[in-house]
Amino acid sequence: MREGCYFNETFSVTCNKTHDDLPKLYWTNSTIQITNITLEGQMRVSQFIAKDCYSQNGTRVLYKDPWIKVPLGFTINNTANKFIVVGCDTYAYVSRYRENRNYETGCTSTCDNKDDLVDGSCSGLGCCQMSIPKHVWEVEVTLNSFNNFSYVWDFNNCSYGFLAEESTFNFSASEFSRLRNVEMLPLVIDWSVGDRTCAEARNNTSSYACKSVNSECYEPANGYGYRCYCQAGYQGNPYLYHGCKGCIRSDQSFVFKLVAGIATGVSALLLAGCCLCLELNRRKLVTMKRKFFLQNGGLSLQEQLIRKEKSADMAKLFTSVELKKATNNFHNSRIIGQGRFGIVYKGILSDNRIVAIKKSKQVDPNQVEQFINE
Known part of the structure; x- marks a missing residue:
């Protein structure tokens, strides 16, 4: 887009160094700074904010009403940008030209108390906003006050108006003071080639x-x-x-999508198979535990415990998790004795009591009653 390369002069840009020696991009030879350009037909520039401020006695102390004009083939984006007005004693409008005719539109922003302001809301209390029409190529922002801020001066004495990219602004009560020190906000401009179809x-x-x-x-x-x-x-x-x-041709894209689809399907089947296998193993383990419980006299043990539950010498039933923890998962270092039908381990309970825990190797069906008693 430099000279000798651009399509025509309206597309020329100039790279200048600023006072802090940083290079910045400007549109042609103007003071309009460009921050972004896309091939999809959009360009972001920095646009000045309109300001209107008053002293406590109602005298105007600051007024700025910026305007911007874009050349043929460029227009102000009417969807990404919004006309936004901030202030509690304010009416403002944006005007100039669209196509070859004048246009003018605006909104009113008022409030009586700082408590009226709602962060994130721009519906008329301290902030109002509206869209602009299509095909706008020149804009000017004009600010006015109803009462020169006489009734709200203790918390707001300035109006602000700007046509800017909506996504870059979120209203809050702090904007009253923050915008005083902000000079420019991003504006989205649409570009196209010439004026022909x-x-x-x-x-x-x-x-x-x-x-x-x-x-x-x-x-x-x-x-x-x-x-x-x-x-x-x-x-x-x-x-x-x-x-x-x-890039990827349509036939290559189809093959890629087909392979991706098959891979996804196979992965889903494998995942479903793993889940089914885990569930079957879980059910098998539950069935096996139930079988051993019945085989080793579990029902008889429960009956005896129920009969003795009011007895002073009532036995306590421990879970397998508690027994594993007490014996360090039945570690060999805890073995204190062995017999034909079982191994005796030293166990330390959660309350630090030391006990003997006998783990059965096998149970003789003819000696289930003895096993339960033991």
């Missing part, structure tokens, strides 16, 4: 901007002229010769 532009091959072989032309919803884009299966810069580079 795609059909008209194609008739003049020398000036037709869609240079890449694999590019197409389209007409934007907001603004004039046309823009270019790379065809499906290509990406890059459609305004340069051979700028649209091939």
Whole structure:
């Protein structure tokens, strides 16, 4: 977009160093600073804020009413931007030109007390906002006060108005003081090529901007002229010769999606199989525990415990988790004796009592009663 490369002079940019020796980009030879440009037809610039401030006696002490005019092929974005007014004694409007006619629109922002303000809300109490029409190419913000802030001066003495990118502003009571020190906010501008339609532009091959072989032309919803884009299966810069580079072709994309779909399906089946296997193993373990419980006299033991539950020498039933913890998971270092049918371990209970825990190796069905008693 430098000289000798740009499509025409309205697309030229200038890179200048500022007082802090940092390079910044400006539109042509103007003071409009550019912060971002996209191939999709948008550009962000820094736009000044309108300000209107008063002293306690009602005298105006500060007034700014900025305006901006964009050249042919450029328009102010009517969806990303909003006209926003901040103040408790304020009415403001944005005006100038759209297409070849005048336009004017605005809103009122008032409040009687600081407690009326709601953070995040811009519906008329201390803040109001509205959209602008399509095809706007020049704007000016004008601020006015109903009573020169005489009744709200103790917490608000300034009005602020700006046409700016809506997503960059979130109203709060602190904006009354913060905006006093803010000079500019981002504004989204739509750009396109010239003022001709795609059909008209194609008739003049020398000036037709869609240079890449694999590019197409389209007409934007907001603004004039046309823009270019790379065809499906290509990406890059459609305004340069051979700028649209091939990416994944449609047949390759289909194969990729097919393989991805199969892989996803197989993964889902494997996951379902693992879950089913885990559930079957869990049920098998429950069945096995129940079998051993019955085989080793569990029912008889429960009956005896119920009969003796009021007895002074009532035995306590421990869980397998408690016994494992007491014996350090039946570690060999805890073994204090062995017999034909079981191993005796030294156990330390949670209350630090030392006990003997006998773990059965096997149970003789003919000696279940003895095992329970033991």
